[in-house]
Amino acid sequence: MAYCTSDDIELRIGADDLARLADYDSDGVADAAAVARAIADAGAQMDSYLQQRYEVPVSPVPDVLRANAVTLSVCVLRLGRDSMTEDHQKECDRVYKWLEAVAAGKASLGIDPKPDEDTGAAGGHFDADDRVFGRDHNL
Numbered sequence: 039m040a041y042c043t044s045d046d047i048e049l050r051i052g053a054d055d056l057a058r059l060a061d062y063d064s065d066g067v068a069d070a071a072a073v074a075r076a077i078a079d080a081g082a083q084m085d086s087y088l089q090q091r092y093e094v095p096v097s098p099v100p101d102v103l104r105a106n107a108v109t110l111s112v113c114v115l116r117l118g119r120d121s122m123t124e125d126h127q128k129e130c131d132r133v134y135k136w137l138e139a140v141a142a143g144k145a146s147l148g149i150d151p152k153p154d155e156d157t158g159a160a161g162g163h164f165d166a167d168d169r170v171f172g173r174d175h176n177l
Contacts, residue, residue, distance in 0.1 A: 039095035041081050041107035044073045047115075050108050059115040073111075076118070080110035087137035091151040100147045106133045 048056050053068075060068035060076070084107060085094040096103060113130040116122045122130075139145035 040077045076111045076114040079114050087141045090141040093152045
């Protein structure tokens with residue numbers, strides 16, 4: 039499941055910039071497959087952080103997650119075109135710091151985190167008869 043769409047990216051950076059980053063067949067239009075791959079790569083990276091506190095993929099997608107997914111998807115596209123400037127890198131780093139904060143519980147998606155794994159039912163109980171065979175008992 040994707041956290042953003044090609045339209046979300048186009049709204050943020052514009053059709054011309056998106057085409058510059060994702061037009062690999064030189065037809066003046068962003069290649070849908072390249073954009074989809076960047077969105078999927080960004081989503082996978084985000085899930086690696088988010089799974090610490092949330093069930094992934096997160097659905098429905100909160101606005102804060104969508105906005106950061108757009109930024110990270112653009113970062114992936116920029117890396118593919120070697121067009122990463124220092125300012126762009128700072129924006130990418132900001133997303134990773136936010137993801138680290140979410141994973142650590144210092145930032146939130148605005149939804150309930152997954153329940154703690156150790157809050158389930160009480161553990162089982164096992165009873166057994168005395169050993170019949172073993173080092174201490176002859177055969």
